[in-house]
Amino acid sequence: MVSTRPLPAAHSERLPDGVTIQPRAFEFRDLDDVPQYWFAGNPVLTHIENTFSMLIPPGERFFIRSVRHFEDRASDPEMRRLIRAFVQQEGLHSRAHNEFNASLDRFGIDAEREHAEADKAIARLEKRLSPRMRLGATVFLEHLTATGAHTLFAEPWVAERMHPEMARFWRWHAVEELEHKAVAFDLFRAIGGGYLLRVFSAIAAVVLLALPFDRMVRRMVKQAGQPITPEMRKEARDLNRKIAGAQLRMLAKYFKPSFHPWDCDDEPHLRAWYASPEAALPIPR
Helix, strand or coil, X not given: CCCCCCCCCECCCCCCCCCCECCCCCCXXXXXXXXXXXXXXXXXXXXXXXXXXXXHHHHHHHHHHHHHHCHHXXXXXXXXXXXXXXXXXXXXXXXXXXXXXXHHHHHCCCHHHHHHHHHHHHHHHHHHCCHHHHHHHHHXXXXXXXXXXXXXXXXXXXXXXXXXXXXXXXHHHHHHHHHCCCHHHHHHHHCCCCHHHHHHHHHHHHHHHHHXXXXXXXXHHHHHCCCCCHHHHXXXXXXXXXXXXXXXXXXXXXXXXXXCHHHCCCHHXXXXXXXXXXXXXXXXX
């Protein structure tokens, strides 16, 4: 990530008009202002998102390794430029999420322990899959992330339930996930990855990550020390169902043999964010 020049945006005919892959550095204004239960004031909902955040740094390092393993199979310079920008964005995401995750210590969360659990879960996934399946798992998990990113923009009520600083944080991450959502997929196709391998890799990723994810959520809820009332559980269940309902159609597209990530129309969301004040983020050197 060390560079003496600003990281360039990657332009490509593979991207929709007006879309680039631009690495940007996110800076929190004041993490101390973020409350303990920053998502709808609900411990369960908040710690589901906190668990995603814990898994992001080791997960994105896994994505980078999985893509770089086949980088020499990207035959044209354009694809290699997209891979480079993808790697730079993922590295910046890890840095920002590590900063946020460390801040959870002030609420009684053992961030170091949760980081270790996340590292272990991703290491287990990596150990059990072949290189081609690792790239296939990356393709699926990138689509899963892009689905969440799409929901954040297509369903404004989701961000409205978040503390403003966290909404700003997740929107930044969402934009960059949408920008590079097809990079791993296009590389997967370039190495001859077919439909069955793509589906089997997705199933393997879900099977291997579901239990650690659930365990981390439960442990963080317990560490926080606040009794979870039936009303809190009902609110979390109802909101999760509403979010899942908004996401299922997009998730299902992945299992069509003809699927491509840009089949999901995210260009309007990206253009709207580009025109917003939030887009004035520093380009790292």
